[in-house]
Amino acid sequence: MSLFDSRSLLPLVALLAACATKDASKSANASDSTTAVAAAKPHQMTVVATDYKFDAPDEVPAGMMTIHLVDNGSELHHVAFVKLNDGKSVTDIEQAMKTNGPMPSWAVDYGGVNPPHPGGGMATTTQMLEPGNYALMCFVPSADGVPHFAKGMVRPLTVTASKDASTPAPVADIDMTLNNYSFTTSKPITAGRHTIKIENAASQSHELVIARLAPGKKAEDLPAWVEKQVGPPPGEPIGGVPAMTKGATAFVTADFTPGDYAFVCFLPDAKDGKPHFTHGMVKQVHVE
Numbered sequence: 001m002s003l004f005d006s007r008s009l010l011p012l013v014a015l016l017a018a019c020a021t022k023d024a025s026k027s028a029n030a031s032d033s034t035t036a037v038a039a040a041k042p043h044q045m046t047v048v049a050t051d052y053k054f055d056a057p058d059e060v061p062a063g064m065m066t067i068h069l070v071d072n073g074s075e076l077h078h079v080a081f082v083k084l085n086d087g088k089s090v091t092d093i094e095q096a097m098k099t100n101g102p103m104p105s106w107a108v109d110y111g112g113v114n115p116p117h118p119g120g121g122m123a124t125t126t127q128m129l130e131p132g133n134y135a136l137m138c139f140v141p142s143a144d145g146v147p148h149f150a151k152g153m154v155r156p157l158t159v160t161a162s163k164d165a166s167t168p169a170p171v172a173d174i175d176m177t178l179n180n181y182s183f184t185t186s187k188p189i190t191a192g193r194h195t196i197k198i199e200n201a202a203s204q205s206h207e208l209v210i211a212r213l214a215p216g217k218k219a220e221d222l223p224a225w226v227e228k229q230v231g232p233p234p235g236e237p238i239g240g241v242p243a244m245t246k247g248a249t250a251f252v253t254a255d256f257t258p259g260d261y262a263f264v265c266f267l268p269d270a271k272d273g274k275p276h277f278t279h280g281m282v283k284q285v286h287v288e
């Protein structure tokens with residue numbers, strides 16, 4: 001085998017390409033003449049969750065946003081983006097959530113990032129953020145049944161108009177459709193890093209929780225555990241997207257190692273209020 005075997009050169013070529021990209025983004029930051037290069041990438045924001053608080057920016061620009069959620073707490077946390085229309089505030093949503101029932105009409109389920117593993121895990125979603133006022137909320141309940149937003153995990157976010165708002169969506173290699181009551185992927189998920197484009201085609205909100213199952217555990221074990229949170233969890237969460245309204249799109253980037261995975265929707269049904277996993281939105285897939 002020659003040293004210049006094309007296969008042995010490939011990683012070098014990839015490395016050089018990566019360096020070139022890095023340099024391009026550096027110079028783009030330094031000069032206005034290359035703004036187009038910088039605009040081709042989504043904005044980035046990081047939300048850090050602890051028990052029971054969010055650290056996050058107060059204000060971000062509109063457009064494609066890559067949202068990283070880091071869970072430095074000991075419990076599961078997600079960050080659900082809720083868009084507040086009609087001039088409503090975080091105080092209004094806190095007030096509205098004190099009574100059970102559907103979300104008020106002025107509050108729109110706007111995706112976000114579903115739980116990474118507690119104790120330092122990170123999960124990532126990229127989605128379009130329109131200008132406006134949002135609430136960042138954690139709806140995950142503690143073992144006492146109290147959702148985390150009622151323990152302090154609610155925070156305002158202002159999205160401001162931006163000239164980079166037309167940044168293209170990330171390139172996905174797998175499509176997933178959420179419907180009443182199913183998860184459908186365009187092809188099997190293989191081991192490795194994937195960007196999955198998730199679209200809610202249903203008339204009501206749905207979410208996607210992705211968890212890597214512990215050996216011998218089934219997808220159905222996950223919602224059963226979340227209800228009581230007793231004993232070791234049957235799997236490790238690796239992200240997904242919280243409630244997305246009808247027609248919404250989001251991109252989840254995650255690393256899949258070989259094994260069994262669960263897709264679960266925990267949202268209450270628009271008609272009977274029962275969680276969607278009881279209607280069939282719990283799916284087990286094998287990755288190899």
Ligand SMILES: [Cu+2]
Binds near residue numbers: 206
């Ligand atoms: Cu659902």
